Amino acid sequence: MFKEASSTLVDREWRIAEVCQRVEHNLDVLGVTAIEDRLQEGVPETIETLRKAGINFWMLTGDKQNTAIQIALSCNFISPEPKGQLLQIDGKTEDEVCRSLERVLLTMRITTSEPKDVAFVVDGWALEIALKYYRKAFTELAILSRTAICCRVTPSQKAQLVEILKSCDYRTLAIGDGGNDVRMIQQADIGVGISGREGLQAARAADYSIGKFRFLKRLILVHGRYSYNRTAFLSQYSFYKSLLICFIQIFFSFISGVSGTSLFNSVSLMAYNVFYTSIPVLVSILDKDLSEETVMQHPQILFYCQAGRLLNPSTFAGWFGRSLFHAVVVFVVSINAYAYEKSEMEEVAMVALSGCIWLQAFVVALETNSFTLLQHLAIWGNLIAFYIINWIVSAIPSSGMYTIMFRLCRQPSYWITIFLIVVAGMGPILAIKYFRFTYRPSKINTLQQAERMGGPILSLGSIEPQPRSIEKDVSVLSITQTKNRNSVYEPLLSDSPNTRRSFGSGAPFDLFQPQPRLLSSLSYSRNCKDN
Incomplete structure (x- = not known):
């Protein structure tokens, strides 16, 4: 099965993942090897400083979800409870991802005006479904959120996420240190490569090359x-x-x-x-x-x-x-x-x-x-x-x-x-x-x-421009796109009931009630401008 999946020309990565899920279960673990990957010096301080400058951060990694969350907490990428809130987008089917995406979007809309640090995490499987069937909904989520963690993502998905942010007229900077980050770096408006233990592939493909992540602050x-x-x-x-x-x-x-x-x-x-x-x-x-x-x-x-x-x-x-x-x-x-x-x-x-x-x-x-x-x-x-x-x-x-x-x-x-x-x-x-x-x-x-x-400045007050009104920039959200099921997903995704969900004038949670089906991607309009 693995040879057949690895030799296919269509959706090779997902076919290999399917084979691995079928084979790698009910195993008796004989030994475990752990690799310690410490954070570089100055990473938390750099992220905190750049946040004050109004820069939004997205973490795109191939690590598992728990590993990615722990790394994000250790480098001040996300804030722990109660100061911060981490929302999760998951699911194995289109409807599960759709419901999860709607729930996160609703929470984002409610907490946009609050000082609470809200972020979301999504794995590669749910991200693939969201980008394939609910791309505009995910685009709106990208606009509303300042922090995101995308784990178990492939190099092509990293490039797709950068492309989505660029489509909103945002200026993007991608930074990475490995060969898996090359496509993402080349897709971004500004590519920064870190030369280190993982080689020089990212540094050679980037617009700028630095030795440590903390140098990004000065750059x-x-x-x-x-x-x-x-x-x-x-x-x-x-x-x-x-x-x-x-x-x-x-x-x-x-x-x-x-x-x-x-x-x-x-x-x-x-x-x-x-x-x-x-x-x-x-x-x-x-x-x-x-x-x-x-x-x-x-x-x-x-x-x-x-x-x-x-x-x-x-x-x-x-x-x-x-x-x-x-x-x-x-x-x-x-x-x-x-x-x-x-x-x-x-x-x-x-x-x-x-x-x-x-x-x-x-x-x-x-x-x-x-x-x-x-x-x-x-x-x-x-x-x-x-x-x-x-x-x-x-x-x-x-x-x-x-x-x-x-x-x-x-x-x-x-x-x-x-x-x-x-x-x-x-x-x-x-x-x-x-x-x-x-x-x-x-x-x-x-x-x-x-x-x-020669005197110090203790406080400059508020320099940040006034935030734009979400109601004016983002249209009412509704799901009206018919599913375009790919044959590759047929054996992997189960059929789900027909539903209709919308963000409108009704009750906040009416969108989770099953109704006659009229599926769509999220209708979306926004006049994006550089911050």
Whole structure:
């Protein structure tokens, strides 16, 4: 029987499990071998810290249920009674799993608003039935629960569970240390492999490789948060500096009769993005708004990243408005400053370009939180390099800018114009930033101020966004899908009575009463968003 089951091409794992269940019974145990698998150092503390950061945890393991529960208790994955409650989804038939799933869903709905830590545990057999016939119901359960234990699961089931969570628009991170975790790691948005005694298969297939589980805390809270902040600034600033020069060109087209003439020459436009504005923003990837120690002490600030506070349509609109405002300032001041002088168009273009470069330097300096020597060199050294490059170009007789930069730098009106551009462009932005930092500071501003003053922060209050209403996000639950019984399950699953169950306006436990059958998966709708 075992050879036949192991050689089949359809549902091989479940056929082997069926054979094992038929053979492995009424055995006389002659000896028992126990293997001690201790938890790594820092696992409970890491899980507790990441929970404070608003991260939900799922344990997907091939161990037996009792073993998985004991491990979960030892590493603070779940809370013991009475602080916590562990619900179980079990059953060997579709109806047993359905009733168990309904019971857990009802409990989850009731306890969602309570501070009690509620988790559920499911084995591989019940999980296979739930994913096959009641996938949407299980998806809703995944949304409602913050902690889950899935034991006796296969590598393919691990990947399926990750896929379910991704389908709800949640960002998933899978971490594992063995070959059985490779599919799960590759399916997740971010894969983390632990290199250890079980080999390097998981580490080689992952996006990130760490040596210990406790390093995950630093990877997410420190490096993950810094990466988000820097990416948010880099992407929006890149649009800002490009839109600034584009708006000036658009304004110039109106006063030139829409002739198609460019205010800036091709060399200046090329150097603007390649040399003049690229180096300062690239060095900004070293910026840190908070020290690593502060971030580790207050993991709740990760909610700002999860909520997209620094990169969203509102912040992008702010950068868009800033580019438009600065373009108006540069264009109006430059044109009016040289409107009554006998100036060439190249001189006006160089004044406008100089104003853009000065504004870029002050914008980067204003958005930088931690200055280093390299950042000072990049910001102010790049400004000096702008004049050196244009002096060299102005010294070439064949260039279209011959002697222009030398003449401008000797004129007091040029430096007065640059001063007016900087004051008019940065004054309102500095005022808004000062008002927000002084009168409406965020939790991040509070921590920054504490770091500068050298004082501790005992409590930041509630940073977590308000929880979404379950009634609005999840529709009324009903079971209406007809069973699609696979022939593989025919000898394993017994026929069950027809039932109809629903979560509606009736009595809470009416759903367990037998009624005429109209089976289905759970109708489900949810507007999932990143936390």
